[in-house]
Every structure is written in C-alpha cells, then in structure tokens.
Amino acid sequence: MSVRVLSLLFATLSLPLSAIAQTAPAPLPATRDLTQDAGFKAQQAAIEAAAAQMPNTGRAKNVILFIGDGMGINSVTAGRILAGQVRGQDGASYVLSFEALPYTAFSKTYSTNNLVTDSANGISAITTGVKTINGAIGVTGDVKSKSCDGVAAARVLTIAEQAKLSGRSAGAVTTSGITDATPAGTFGHTSTRNWRSDADLPPEAVAAGCTDLARQLVQAPAALRLDVAMGGDLEDFLPVTAGGVRKDGRDLTSEWKAQKNAAVLTGKAQLAALNTKTAGPVLGLFSKGDLPSPLDKPQDVPGLDEMTAKAIDLLSRNDKGYFLLVESASIDKWHHKNDAHRALHDVDELAKAVSIALAKTDPRDTLILITADHSHGLTLSGYAPRDGRIDGVSGQGDKAYPLLSYATGPGGEHAHTGGYTAEETEALGFTNPALFGMPSAAHGGEDVPVYARGPQAYLVRSTVDSTYL
Numbered sequence: 001m002s003v004r005v006l007s008l009l010f011a012t013l014s015l016p017l018s019a020i021a022q023t024a025p026a027p028l029p030a031t032r033d034l035t036q037d038a039g040f041k042a043q044q045a046a047i048e049a050a051a052a053q054m055p056n057t058g059r060a061k062n063v064i065l066f067i068g069d070g071m072g073i074n075s076v077t078a079g080r081i082l083a084g085q086v087r088g089q090d091g092a093s094y095v096l097s098f099e100a101l102p103y104t105a106f107s108k109t110y111s112t113n114n115l116v117t118d119s120a121n122g123i124s125a126i127t128t129g130v131k132t133i134n135g136a137i138g139v140t141g142d143v144k145s146k147s148c149d150g151v152a153a154a155r156v157l158t159i160a161e162q163a164k165l166s167g168r169s170a171g172a173v174t175t176s177g178i179t180d181a182t183p184a185g186t187f188g189h190t191s192t193r194n195w196r197s198d199a200d201l202p203p204e205a206v207a208a209g210c211t212d213l214a215r216q217l218v219q220a221p222a223a224l225r226l227d228v229a230m231g232g233d234l235e236d237f238l239p240v241t242a243g244g245v246r247k248d249g250r251d252l253t254s255e256w257k258a259q260k261n262a263a264v265l266t267g268k269a270q271l272a273a274l275n276t277k278t279a280g281p282v283l284g285l286f287s288k289g290d291l292p293s294p295l296d297k298p299q300d301v302p303g304l305d306e307m308t309a310k311a312i313d314l315l316s317r318n319d320k321g322y323f324l325l326v327e328s329a330s331i332d333k334w335h336h337k338n339d340a341h342r343a344l345h346d347v348d349e350l351a352k353a354v355s356i357a358l359a360k361t362d363p364r365d366t367l368i369l370i371t372a373d374h375s376h377g378l379t380l381s382g383y384a385p386r387d388g389r390i391d392g393v394s395g396q397g398d399k400a401y402p403l404l405s406y407a408t409g410p411g412g413e414h415a416h417t418g419g420y421t422a423e424e425t426e427a428l429g430f431t432n433p434a435l436f437g438m439p440s441a442a443h444g445g446e447d448v449p450v451y452a453r454g455p456q457a458y459l460v461r462s463t464v465d466s467t468y469l
Contacts, residue, residue, distance in 0.1 A: 050102070053102050055457075055458035056363070056364065056454060056455045056456065056457065056458070057455075057456065057458075058364070058365075058455045058456070059455055059456070060321075060365065060366060060367035060454060060455040060456065061320075061321035061365040061366065061455075062168075062315075062316070062321045062322050062323070062324075062361065062365060062366040062367070063159070063163075063322075063323050063324070063366070063367045063368075063369070064312075064323075064324045064326065064357050064361070064366065064367070064368045064369070065126070065127075065159075065323075065324070065325050065326070065369050065371075066098070066326045066327075066328075066350060066353065066354055066357070066368070066369065066370040066371070067123065067126075067182055067325065067326070067327040067328070067371065067372065067373055068327075068328050068331050068347060068350045068370070068371070068372045069119060069176075069182055069327055069328065069329045069330075069331050069332035069333075069372065069373055069374075070119075070331045070332030070335045070336075070343075070372065070373075070374060070375065070376045070443065071328070071331050071332075071347060071350070071372040071375070071448065072372060072374075072375025072376055072378065072444050072446060072448055073375070073446070073448065073449055074375075074376075074378045074379060074380055075331060075335070075343065075344065075347055075372075075375070075376065075378055076096070076099070076347065076449060077380060078340070078344050078347075078378065078380050078390055078404060079096065079344045079347025079348060079351075080094050080095070080096050080099065080347075081094065081390040082341075082344040082345065082347070082348065082390050082391070083096060083347070083348040083351060085389060085390060086348070090386075090387075091390060092386060096347070096348075096351040096354075097351045097352075097354045097355040097358065098350075098351060098354045098370040098451045099451065101368070101370070101451040101452055101453045101457075102452075102453060102457065103451070103452040103453070103457045103458055103459075103460040103461060104449060104450060104451050104452070104460065104461070105449075105450040105452075105460045105461050105462055105463065105464050106447040106448065106449060106450065106462075106463045106464070107371055107372075107447060107448050107449075107450050107463075107464055107465070107466045107468070107469060108447050108463065108464070108465050108466060109122055109125075109372075109373065109374045109375070109445070109447070109448060109466050110131070110445070111125075111131055111132065111133055111134045111141075112131050112132055112133050112141030113133045113134060113141070114133075114134050115445050116374070116442070116443050116444070116445035117134060117373070117374050117443065117445075118134040118135060118181070118193075118374070118443065119180075119181035119182050119193075119332065119373050119374065120132075120134065120135050120136055120137045120181040120184075120185075120193040121133060121134050121135070121136060122181075122182075122372075122373025122374045122466065123137070123181060123182045123184075123185030123373050124136065124137045124138055124139075124158075124185050125465075125466040125467045126185070126371070126373070126466055126467070126469045127158045127159045127160065127185045127186060127325075128156045128157065128158055128159070128185075128467075129156075129467050130156060130467060131466070131467060132154075133145060133191075135191070135192055135193050135194075136190065136191045136192070136193070137181060137184050137185055137188040137189065137190050137193055138155060138156060138158055138184075138185070138187075138188050138189035138190065139151055139154040139155055139156060139189055139190070139191065140154040140156060142154045143191040144191060145191055145192055146191065146192050146202075146205075147191055147192075148191070148205060148208040148209065148210045149208075150191075151189065151190065151191050151210075155189045156189075158185065158186055158187065159186075159323055160172070160186035160187060160226065160323050160325065161186075161187070161224045162323075163321070163322065163323035164223060164224050164225070165223060165224070166320070167318075167320045168318060168320050168321045168322050168323060169227045169228075169314075169315045169317075169318040169320075169321075169322040169323075170186065170226050170227060170228075170315075170322060170323045170324070171186075171226055171227055171228030171229065171230075171311050171314070171315050171322070171323075171324045171325070172186045172187070172226060172228070172229050172230070172231075172324070172325040172326075172327075173228070173230045173231065173304070173307045173308055173311050173324070173325070173326045173327070174230070174231035174232075174325075174326075174327040174329050175231065175232075175290065175291045175304055175327065175328055175329045175330045175346070175349070176231055176232060176233075176290045176291070176327065176329030176330070176333070177196065177231055177232040177233030177236065177287075177289055177290055178217065178229050178230065178231035178232065178233050178283075178285065179196040179197070179212075179213040179214050179217065179233045179236050180193075180196070180231070180233070180290070180329060181193045182325070182327045182329060182373060183229070183231055183325065183327060184213050184216075184217075185325070186226060186323075186325050187213075187216060187217050187220055187224070187225075187226055187229075188213045188216055188217075189216065190210075190213065190216075192205075193213075195210060195212050195213060196212060196213050196214060196233065196236050197212050197213075197214050197235075197236035197237075197244075197245050197246055198212050198215070198246055198247050198248045198250075199245040199246060199247050200212060212236075213236075214233070214236040214237050214246075214252055215250070215252065217229060218237070218252045218255050218256050218283075219255070225281070226281075227281050227282070227314065227315060227322075228281070228282050228284075228310075228311045228314050228315060228324075229282070229283050229284070230265075230271075230282070230283075230284030230286070230302075230307045230310075230311065231284065231285070231286070231291065231307075231329075232285065232286060232287035232288065232289050232290050232291050233285060233287075233288070233289060234253075234266060234285035234286075234287065234288050235288045235289065236252075237251070237252040237253050237256075237283075237285060238251055238252070238253065239251055253283065253285070256281070256283045259280055259281050260280050261278065261279060261280030261281075262280045262281045262282070262283070263279055263280065263281075263282050263283070264283045264284075264285065265282065265283070265284040265285070265286070266284075266285055266286060267286065267300040267301075268286070268300045268301055268302040268306070269300060271284060271286075271302045271306065271307070271310055272302075272306075274310060276310060276313035276314050276317075277317070279314060282310075282314060284302075284307065286300075286301050286302060287301060290329065290330070290333060291330070293330060293334070293342045293345065293346070294345065294349060295341075295342055295345055295428060303349065303352070304326070304328055304349050304350065304352070304353045305349070305352040305353045305355070305356050307326075307353075308324075308326050308353040308356050308357060309356050309360065311324055311326070312324065312356070312357060312360045312361070313360075316360075321365075326353055326357070328346050328347070328349055328350035328353070330342070330343070330346040330349075331343050331344075331346045331347055331350070332376065334346065335376040335378060335406075335441055336376075336409070336440045336441045337409070337410060337431070337440070337441070338406050338409040338410050338411035338431045338432045338433075338434055338441055339429065339430070339431065339432070340378065340391065340404040340406075340432045341391050341426075341428060341429075341430065342428075343376075343378075344390070344391075350370075354368070354370060358453070361454075363453050363454050364454075364455070365454075365455065366454050366455075367452070367453075367454035367455050367456060367457060368452065368453050368454055368457075369450065369451070369452050369457075369460070369469065370450070370451040370452070371448060371449065371450040371451070371469065372448040372449070373448075373466075374443045374444065374445075374448065375443065375444030375445070375446050375447075375448050376406070376441060376443055376444050377406045377407030377408055377409070377434075377441060377442060377443075377444045378404065378405075378406055378444075379404070379405050379406065379407070380403055380404060381394075381403065381405065382394025382395070382401065382403045383395075384403055388403075389422070389426060390403060390404065391403070391404065391425055391426050391430070392422045392425055392426060393419075393420050393421065393422050393425055395419065396419070397419050398418050398419040399419055400419035400420050400421065401419065401420055401433070402420055402425045402432055402433060404425075404432050405432055405433045405434065405435070406432055406433070406434040406435070406441050407434065407435050407436065407441075407442070407444070408434050408435065408436045408437075408438050408441050408442045409434040409437070409438060409440065409441030409442075410431055410434070410437070410438070410439060410440070410441070411431045411432050411433045411434035411437075412433065412434030412435055412436050412437030412438070413434075413437035413438070413439075414437075416433060420433075447463060450464075450469065
C-alpha cells in the first residue's frame with residue numbers, strides 16, 4: 001500500500017464525527033425478515049436442538065443394528081423422496097425416521113481382497129470388528145473361499161454371540177432368507193456364504209466336515225444360539241421329502257422345536273398370535289426363499305416392522321439386555337435387478353421398522369445404529385420439476401430419460417428406442433436403464449451413511465471403517 005493511501009486513511013480516521021457523518025453512505029436497502037420464513041425457522045430450531053444435545057456416555061444395555069442392504073446415500077435420498085411422495089408430501093424435504101437421529105458418520109466398506117465388498121464381509125466387519133474376504137462370514141481374512149481349511153482357526157465371535165455369553169438375548173430379523181449373508185453375520189462362521197443348506201455343499205466340503213449355515217443356526221451351542229430368528233429360507237431347514245432341499249434327511253424345524261417352549265412360525269397370522277410373554281426361542285420362516293416385496297401384496301407374510309416389533313417384545317424380557325439385527329435385505333435384491341421402485345420402497349420399509357424400534361425403546365439404555373453393508377450403482381440425475389415423481393423422467397420427447405439409472409445391470413442389456421415416457425418409468429416392474437449390461441447389477445464401493453441414537457452414539461462421527469462400528 002502506498003504512503004499516499006496510508007496518509008489518506010489516517011486522515012479520515014482523524015476527522016471529527018460530524019465530518020464522517022456527512023460522508024456516510026446511504027442506508028442499505030430493506031431486506032426480507034427471514035425470522036418469519038418457515039424454512040429458515042425450521043433450520044434455526046434444528047441448530048438449537050443440536051446445540052442442546054448432550055452426549056450419553058453410558059454403556060448400552062441393548063443394541064439394535066439396522067442394515068439397509070445395498071443402501072448407499074443415493075438410495076437414502078431417492079428413498080426419502082419416494083416415501084414423502086407416496087404420502088402426498090414434498091419428497092425433497094421429507095425426513096425418514098432414521099435421518100432425524102442426532103449422530104451420523106460415513107463408513108468405509110472395502111474387504112481384505114476387494115475394493116467393493118459383498119454382503120458377507122460387509123456385515124461380518126460390523127458384527128465382529130475385523131474384515132474378511134468377500135464371501136466369508138465370522139472369520140478373519142486368512143481363509144480361502146470354498147474351503148474348510150483354516151475356518152476353525154480363523155473363527156471370531158460375533159456381537160450376537162458376545163451378547164449371549166454376557167447373559168443377554170440375541171436375535172436377527174430380515175426380509176431375505178435367514179441363512180443369507182447379513183443375518184448369518186450374527187451366527188455364521190464360514191468361508192463361503194452360499195453354503196446355506198447341505199444341498200449347497202460340494203462333495204469335498206461334505207467330506208471335510210463343513211457345516212451349512214442352516215445347521216449352524218439351529219445346532220449352535222445353547223450358550224451362543226439366537227433366541228429369535230425371522231425371515232425366509234424354509235426350504236433350507238426341511239428335507240426333500242418334506243418339500244425342502246436338504247439331502248441329509250434332517251428336519252431342522254423339528255430340532256429347533258426340541259428346545260423348551262420353542263416355536264416355529266411360517267405365516268403372518270402365527271406371528272400375530274404369538275404370546276411374547278411366554279414364548280421360548282422363535283424361528284420364523286415365512287417363505288421358501290427371500291420374502292416377497294410388500295408391493296406385490298403377499299397374503300401371509302409379515303412386514304419388517306411387524307417382525308421387528310415382535311422381536312423386541314421377545315428379547316426385552318431379558319433384564320440383562322439384548323442384541324438385535326434387523327435387515328431390509330430387499331433394497332439390495334431389487335437394486336440387483338435394476339428395479340428402483342421396489343428397492344426404494346424397501347428403504348421406506350426400513351424406516352418404518354426403525355420407527356417401531358425408536359418407539360419401543362428408551363434412548364437412555366438402548367443404542368440404535370442404522371447403516372448399510374455396501375452401496376449400489378444407483379444414480380439420481382436430471383432436472384425434473386420439484387414436484388415431479390422420483391420414478392418419473394427428466395427432459396421431453398426423444399431426450400426424456402429416467403431420473404433413476406444404474407451403472408450396471410440388466411437394464412443395460414437391451415437398447416431403448418427413443419425417449420422414455422413417465423407411463424413407462426412409473427409402472428411397477430419397470431427395469432431402470434444401466435450403462436453396462438449384466439444379468440445382476442454390481443455393488444457400489446463408495447462410503448455409506450451411519451445414523452445413531454443412544455448410549456455412546458456420540459462416537460458415531462466423521463468417516464470411519466466399517467469395523468469401527
């Protein structure tokens with residue numbers, strides 16, 4: 001700065017107030033009073049609530065872990081919009097139940113041998129605290145896929161098993177088969193997630209003494225065995241002669257019922273009628289395989305919220321506490337098929353189940369975590385109107401395209417002629433387009449969100465490894 005400029009500045013500062021007043025600029029133009037703006041007021045309230053939040057540094061008596069399988073941040077955003085729109089509300093500003101929780105983070109989901117994880121390592125990292133190879137559950141990364149060698153030495157306790165050993169109860173609820181990778185993350189120990197019944201075991205695995213996941217669930221030592229397990233996969237527990245797929249002739253449902261006051265449920269009506277005050281261990285197998293989408297209106301299949309409510313009622317009888325895993329598995333199942341509408345509806349199903357848990361538990365003693373095991377290649381892109389449907393189109397005529405598309409999957413296997421119409425994209429069962437065609441969409445590798453409430457939830461912050469959880 002020049003000496004002349006400096007001298008002028010100091011000269012101005014030395015002027016009498018009367019002189020300064022004569023040279024003062026004109027007053028600023030009037031602006032809107034934002035304290036009366038609804039959106040502005042809402043965010044002021046949110047800031048005040050956040051500032052008043054006091055961390056709970058105590059230890060949790062109960063832990064409920066919710067997994068939105070394949071629920072990356074794009075699934076959360078698009079699922080939020082869909083949930084709001086089906087309720088006749090503004091989708092963009094709608095809030096899913098778990099989005100209102102006070103603590104959030106991002107989780108890195110890679111496995112020991114892949115940048116992009118599958119659900120087996122994805123859940124195992126969370127429930128054991130160590131990552132493993134894609135396809136393995138409840139073991140360290142030292143195992144080899146499709147081999148029994150080294151599995152026993154690599155075995156690690158899951159958080160459900162640790163809960164049992166501490167005198168607590170434990171359970172798992174899912175919309176997939178109960179032997180699928182995520183629920184198996186509570187009880188399974190295997191190098192190969194697809195060994196769900198003995199019919200899946202190759203001869204060499206049988207000869208080596210490998211145990212399928214259905215047997216691992218039912219025949220676990222009493223000190224480790226789940227108290228509640230609900231989902232699908234009835235056929236994995238029954239012999240071929242009883243309509244199942246087991247080749248060893250075992251009826252694992254009968255073996256489960258050998259426990260005191262144990263129950264095996266196969267329908268929604270049975271679940272509704274269950275007396276949670278007197279029931280012993282409960283095995284719910286509500287479909288031969290995965291549970292169908294609620295959009296397909298199945299007759300006798302309970303919703304994720306109904307299973308969650310019963311599981312909490314059953315497990316909370318234990319004064320020492322419990323661990324519960326709840327999975328909305330179908331987010332992932334439908335993303336694999338590029339069926340965004342059904343996938344996003346299951347994000348809403350997860351939010352409904354979370355609402356049940358929030359209402360049934362006390363934040364002073366129950367830690368609730370919501371996260372994903374991995375993401376998917378879903379993209380929300382385009383400039384549709386604010387009130388346009390999330391499953392609609394952006395653009396017009398030959399340039400119109402769906403707001404929702406995928407990086408990979410069956411939607412890329414067939415060329416589409418001309419622009420898309422809203423009538424096409426909004427129809428139930430529409431296959432969203434994909435950049436690269438393949439029979440089943442690949443997972444996404446980006447970090448996934450984490451939401452938390454309860455004791456030590458304040459530790460959920462920043463970007464963490466999935467094993468941190």
